[in-house]
Amino acid sequence: MKKRYSKYIRALFLVLDLLVLNVISFSLNDNEYVKLYFIVYICAFWVVSSLFTRFYKIYRYTSIYKIIGLLLTQLLVFSIGFFAYFSIFREGIVVNNQAKYLVLISSLIVFFKFFGVYLLRKYRTFGKNYRKVIVLGDDNSTRKIVDLFNNEKELGYIYCGFFSDKESVPSANLLGQIENSFDYILKKGIDEIYCSLSELEETTIKKVTKFASKNNRIVKLIPNANELSNKNTVSEYYGDSMRVLKVKKMPFELIESKIVKRVFDIVFSIFVCVFILSWLYPLLFLLIKIESRGPAIFKQTREGLHGGEFVCYKFRSMYVNGSSDERQTKENDNRVTYVGAILRRTSLDEFPQFLNVLFGSMSVVGPRPHMNTQSDKFTVEVTNYIKRKEVKPGITGLAQVSGYRGEVKEKRDIENRVRMDIFYIENWSLALDLKIIVKTVFNIFKGEEKAY
Missing domain, CATH: 3.40.50.720 (NAD(P)-binding Rossmann-like Domain)
Structure with missing residues (x-):
């Protein structure tokens, strides 16, 4: 397929509009309009408000009337934000040229919008951008x-x-x-x-x-x-x-969904690392070291996004052995230590994976990553298993909070897990992620039957 450049057109319009905002600010010869925090506020407000008004969601078939409606909506919302700045952050300050500022902004934005659309459509009449x-x-x-x-x-x-x-x-x-x-x-x-x-x-x-x-x-x-x-x-x-x-499109086919999920992952993981892992790590480090020899952190190569590999971190819950990459954990597994059993029952062994989330190899919520030997087997044997690889693996997931975790004893165990994972991928929302996280926390305190 040919390379597509249409995705850059919206970014170009956005950059042009931000340039207009800044040029007008510096052209008014008023110190209130050239202060750094005003520039940052006004640019940030323009970007955020344009996302809500869908100002840049203009397609090749969008009518002129629709464009006019988008312009009126965006400029109205921007005007409210503009006056809100001086009402909230600069209360009591009399600022000149407010009307002039908004008139100039509106005029230039409208001009460049229609001029840009005209040029683009004229360009397409020559068989370009088709x-x-x-x-x-x-x-x-x-x-x-x-x-x-x-x-x-x-x-x-x-x-x-x-x-x-x-x-x-x-x-x-x-x-x-x-x-x-x-x-x-x-x-x-x-x-x-x-x-x-x-x-x-x-x-x-x-x-x-x-x-x-x-x-x-x-x-x-x-x-x-x-x-x-x-x-x-x-x-x-x-x-x-x-x-x-x-x-x-499916949720994860949209760039907006990927950005929202990644930002949430980073913010949530930083919170966990600062307020929980910072004191939990040294405590568990001592307990693990006292009970058995070996590293406190267990590292294992697992399959991630699009079948790529990454190193997954966990608190070590087993005695050091040579079968960790081949044998899945079973009920009453003699490889599991006493401390490890507690960690696995409460899911505390998974907490180092918040570092994986920060590094970008995992997400807070998503399909659980399996051992490579299991993944290779399930890819061949289980219908639609490969679809799980379209998103980053997660620390927790819809399948886990729905009771499909632990040992895979029968084929239907992994089939049910895959079914839930695919439902998650096709119906993702930030609200669904939050619901899964809340349910995960609840299950940690309640305890789970298959957490061994």
Whole structure:
């Protein structure tokens, strides 16, 4: 596939807007506008407010009316934040040029927004910054969107043709039957796939969606006039009235989700390391050392994100032995020390893994990392096991707090664990992470039957 640069366009618009804020601040010849904390506050507020107003969520098909609405919303929220600064942080200070500042900011932001959109659309009329698309199915709705692709070049779509299983369809631009479309998509570097909901069956839609997710393609559904959206799609409008349903991405396919999760991991891990691990480590170090010979920290290579390896840290809970990388812990395992049994029952042995989280090899919540020998075996034997590797392994996870932890005695044990892990990956939210953490803490004090 060709390299995509569209993801940098929003960043460019953001940088340009921040530059406008700073240039206006320094051009007013007023010390209140050039103070460092004002500059930091106003830039930070612009960035944060733009995330909430979705100011930079402008797509090639976004209408001018939608852009105007986004501009009005963002500038209104920014104005509130601007006045809030002088009301809260500079109370009692009379500041001149406030109206002038906001008028200049608003005028330049509006100008550069529309000028930038105009240049981008003009650029696309020359066949640049394009998306190659195909259509699966043939009906009135698909023909309307094909006309839109062909007639409105400024949107930047290159229509390559359509696939259909109908026996009698117009031959122009017909590329073959739907089952042949997958090879064509990969061979021709197709970016977006538009599916007719009137022709394609639900099983075919699921197959196309799964294929697109695996190969980083975008799927959009073309509904009938009476077709309703569902929770897995979001409506988009092309032109004045052409409605398309976009299949939502999985949570971890969104950069926003990855940033939120990583920031939470860092903050939570620092808190644990400073307020818990700082005094817990020397205490457990002494207890482990007094009971048995060997290092207090046990290190083991485990499989992480996308199948990569990392060194996982734990408080040593066993006597030093040569089978730690091959044998899973069983009930009444004679390798486990007395102190180690307490650590495992309370999950205190996992606390050094907060260092793994800080280093970036693990997350606070996620699928538990297995030993490499187990992972290799489960990858072959268990359906969808490989999907667990799409996210970082976690100190705790949905499977663990749902009772699926400990020894894998039967195949259904690991199948249930994988089922819960996949549900977590497909339905992640920060609220779900917090819920799992709270339940983990509760289980530590309650004790768990399989914690051995």
